[in-house]
Amino acid sequence: MEMKQEMLAGTEVFKLAPGDIDHLFRRSGLNGNNLSPFRYNAGQAAISTPSEWFKAVSESPRLTQVARRLLEPDIKIVFNNGGGIAADDKYNVLLSTDDRTVLAQFINSDQDILLLLFPDWESFLDWWTGVYASKGMGGYQTVFPNILETEVLICALHCVDIYHRSYLESMLEYRSGLDLSITRQDFVQLLKRSLASGDKRWLLPTMFEITPGLKTTSISLTPEHLKQIEELGFITSNEEIITLAEQTRLIGTEFITSWMGATGLLATAIIKGEERSLSRVFLAPTAFTNHLVSFETGTEGKSRFRHQASTAPELIKTLVKWMEALQSVTGFVPTQAATTADNNEQAKFCGKCGSEIRPGKKFCTSCGNPIQ
Numbered sequence: 001m002e003m004k005q006e007m008l009a010g011t012e013v014f015k016l017a018p019g020d021i022d023h024l025f026r027r028s029g030l031n032g033n034n035l036s037p038f039r040y041n042a043g044q045a046a047i048s049t050p051s052e053w054f055k056a057v058s059e060s061p062r063l064t065q066v067a068r069r070l071l072e073p074d075i076k077i078v079f080n081n082g083g084g085i086a087a088d089d090k091y092n093v094l095l096s097t098d099d100r101t102v103l104a105q106f107i108n109s110d111q112d113i114l115l116l117l118f119p120d121w122e123s124f125l126d127w128w129t130g131v132y133a134s135k136g137m138g139g140y141q142t143v144f145p146n147i148l149e150t151e152v153l154i155c156a157l158h159c160v161d162i163y164h165r166s167y168l169e170s171m172l173e174y175r176s177g178l179d180l181s182i183t184r185q186d187f188v189q190l191l192k193r194s195l196a197s198g199d200k201r202w203l204l205p206t207m208f209e210i211t212p213g214l215k216t217t218s219i220s221l222t223p224e225h226l227k228q229i230e231e232l233g234f235i236t237s238n239e240e241i242i243t244l245a246e247q248t249r250l251i252g253t254e255f256i257t258s259w260m261g262a263t264g265l266l267a268t269a270i271i272k273g274e275e276r277s278l279s280r281v282f283l284a285p286t287a288f289t290n291h292l293v294s295f296e297t298g299t300e301g302k303s304r305f306r307h308q309a310s311t312a313p314e315l316i317k318t319l320v321k322w323m324e325a326l327q328s329v330t331g332f333v334p335t336q337a338a339t340t341a342d343n344n345e346q347a348k349f350c351g352k353c354g355s356e357i358r359p360g361k362k363f364c365t366s367c368g369n370p371i372q
Contacts, residue, residue: 018111020051022044027067035275036071036073037092069103076267080264082200082261083206084260086262102123104124134312136288143251147306156232156247156248157204162190164256166179184242191204212266217295226242232247233248259286269326279326
């Protein structure tokens, strides 16, 4: 993973060797839970020595925050990156209900663990969108105006891939024009081949490959789904022939020229002691917009989706609301004040990083923020 250091202001960065995790368990006294990416190996801890990086973590005032999120998170979001020419990457974002800090956990090519501790979700998104999203352009027209069955999205993205395929074939054959027509039978057969291929050079299989859990969704295509993408301007059709229409040509050209890869997200949480999957999201940025798709289960267990085309600031606002919804399910309430164990005075917390401020302090001892 390539870091943009200039975007990490206000964020603390730590590094651990794989064997350090066992020592972090011992140092923190935590047992771990099912959301944690790591498990404790007592035998290995007894015979191994911490790396030189572990000292920085163990002596940091952020030790408890790092360990709590890494070993016993309340919310975990799995991020899968890939698609187009983008490199495959997988990382976790971990949160706890004790404060607003957010831990992003990566594994580098040497299998070392890279940890980025952000003051809050908003600061994480400011950094993340700068790396994985596009600035986008305002005024992008609505593509899918309503909540629709996921099969409609599948057919629409398949149309975009067929347009892309025709574009490449015309180049290979030195043809100026594109063949935009296909039989219904070939449309369905090519769709099946696309999903079975897992080929992330194409948009539709990328969505299924990198969005965690989406492959287990029950899919049942019907003529009604083709009718719906026709109403949305992706195709025109008769009984035998499907012809790609204006919406497909516009979005197809957009993805051919400026697709930046994609990200699939799955949020899970510990609720009443049990692990639950809460939400999955697919993001496909282009130079024109950030295509954000959120999935939900509708009536009779049918998968449905919402689509939003966003600039980077709009994307941040949407994902802030998404996180607020996730946190409300877990019962998380942002800490404003608490009562200390040593006295009855109301405790203060840093408005920047969320750390508790000891009585009499004028600056946060964690991040240096002045206290009002």
